[in-house]
Amino acid sequence: xxxxxxxxxxxxxxxxxxxxxxxxxxxxxxxxxxxxxxxxxxxxxxxxxxxxxxxxxxxxxxxxxxxxxxxxxxxxxxxxxxxxxxxxxxxxxxxxxxxxxxxxxxxxxxxxxxxxxxxxxxxxxxxxxxxxxxxxxxxxxxxxxxxxxxxxxxxxxxxxxxxxxxxxxxxxxxxxxxxxxxxxxxxxxxxxxxxxxxxxxxxxxxxxxxxxxxxxxxxx
Amino acid sequence: xxxxxxxxxxxxxxxxxxxxxxxxxxxxxxxxxxxxxxxxxxxxxxxxxxxxxxxxxxxxxxxxxxxxxxxxxxxxxxxxxxxxxxxxxxxxxxxxxxxxxxxxxxxxxxxxxxxxxxxxxxxxxxxxxxxxxxxxxxxxxxxxxxxxxxxxxxxxxxxx
Numbered sequence: 001x002x003x004x005x006x007x008x009x010x011x012x013x014x015x016x017x018x019x020x021x022x023x024x025x026x027x028x029x030x031x032x033x034x035x036x037x038x039x040x041x042x043x044x045x046x047x048x049x050x051x052x053x054x055x056x057x058x059x060x061x062x063x064x065x066x067x068x069x070x071x072x073x074x075x076x077x078x079x080x081x082x083x084x085x086x087x088x089x090x091x092x093x094x095x096x097x098x099x100x101x102x103x104x105x106x107x108x109x110x111x112x113x114x115x116x117x118x119x120x121x122x123x124x125x126x127x128x129x130x131x132x133x134x135x136x137x138x139x140x141x142x143x144x145x146x147x148x149x150x151x152x153x154x155x156x157x158x159x160x161x162x163x164x165x166x167x168x169x170x171x172x173x174x175x176x177x178x179x180x181x182x183x184x185x186x187x188x189x190x191x192x193x194x195x196x197x198x199x200x201x202x203x204x205x206x207x208x209x210x211x212x213x214x215x216x217x218x219x220x
Numbered sequence: 221x222x223x224x225x226x227x228x229x230x231x232x233x234x235x236x237x238x239x240x241x242x243x244x245x246x247x248x249x250x251x252x253x254x255x256x257x258x259x260x261x262x263x264x265x266x267x268x269x270x271x272x273x274x275x276x277x278x279x280x281x282x283x284x285x286x287x288x289x290x291x292x293x294x295x296x297x298x299x300x301x302x303x304x305x306x307x308x309x310x311x312x313x314x315x316x317x318x319x320x321x322x323x324x325x326x327x328x329x330x331x332x333x334x335x336x337x338x339x340x341x342x343x344x345x346x347x348x349x350x351x352x353x354x355x356x357x358x359x360x361x362x363x364x365x366x367x368x369x370x371x372x373x374x375x376x377x378x379x380x
Binding site for chain 1: 259260264303323329380
């Protein structure tokens with residue numbers, strides 16, 4: 001089946017907007033913590049991720065179980081995206097580095113607000129499996145430093161997770177023999193229990209992640 | 221063609237060779253950032269701000285570079301949380317106005333780099349624009365004659 005036929009608008013997906021709307025009413029769940037997330041929208045109830053099977057940049061299986069035990073930031077994009085995808089990954093990588101430094105500092109003080117080092121993984125899920133081979137993904141994410149991984153798979157496999165999370169993507173022809181992929185810009189926060197807990201909507205800023213993530217990670 | 225210099229030694233070189241028509245536009249480019257293609261990728265990207273301080277609208281019709289065989293203007297449209305990228309044929313900057321090429325908006329795609337181009341090398345961006353009575357679909361090339369304008373800026377190629 002042609003690629004474009006697979007990439008019909010994910011009408012069956014839970015629209016992120018609905019999630020956001022529902023979440024807005026429950027924002028106060030985090031009141032009383034060391035602070036309150038100012039930029040992320042917190043879901044009223046964590047949404048368990050479905051089972052899925054992708055392959056990571058090492059061509060190893062990448063499943064829901066890989067998300068257990070640490071907080072993950074999911075971003076859906078593709079490596080041929082020259083603008084918003086690398087900009088977002090760069091912001092996330094910088095935020096992770098700053099949080100690591102804060103965590104390292106906190107480990108020598110009584111400050112417990114910052115997350116411990118290495119507690120955060122950034123995951124690019126490519127919605128362009130046609131071009132994003134494991135080799136290309138490996139070269140791409142290695143540019144952003146440690147803690148950044150990538151995964152992709154068949155379109156059916158990708159849709160197993162995008163549909164559940166309300167993430168949208170669609171192949172768009174560009175000229176006679178080229179294409180781009182339109183996609184959601186949100187960064188999804190996945191908790192240590194592999195549940196979808198919060199979402200950052202574009203436009204993204206490094207400082208937004210740095211402020212909110214420790215608060216989100218401190219909430220179990 | 222390519223001269224390796226440090227960024228500190230490189231105040232952006234502005235060469236405005238606009239035509240001698242009456243009331244020529246005053247176009248300047250600042251905050252220029254040119255990123256090399258990421259590993260395995262075909263295109264780099266460039267961002268900048270363009271300011272038209274003249275009294276005539278300016279239409280940016282094409283950008284070229286000696287260091288890249290193809291330079292295309294694109295924009296990322298982010299609407300309701302969805303990002304779409306589309307090519308731009310031209311972009312008009314109103315008089316006494318400006319526009320920012322920035323992440324999540326208009327940007328240049330730098331494609332098919334010359335052999336050996338690497339981070340730290342200086343790249344040149346050449347803006348070809350038309351103004352006044354000359355329409356976007358004017359077939360005459362804005363090559364520095366009185367049919368349009370030309371603005372060249374130079375900046376070091378950076379790594380993200």
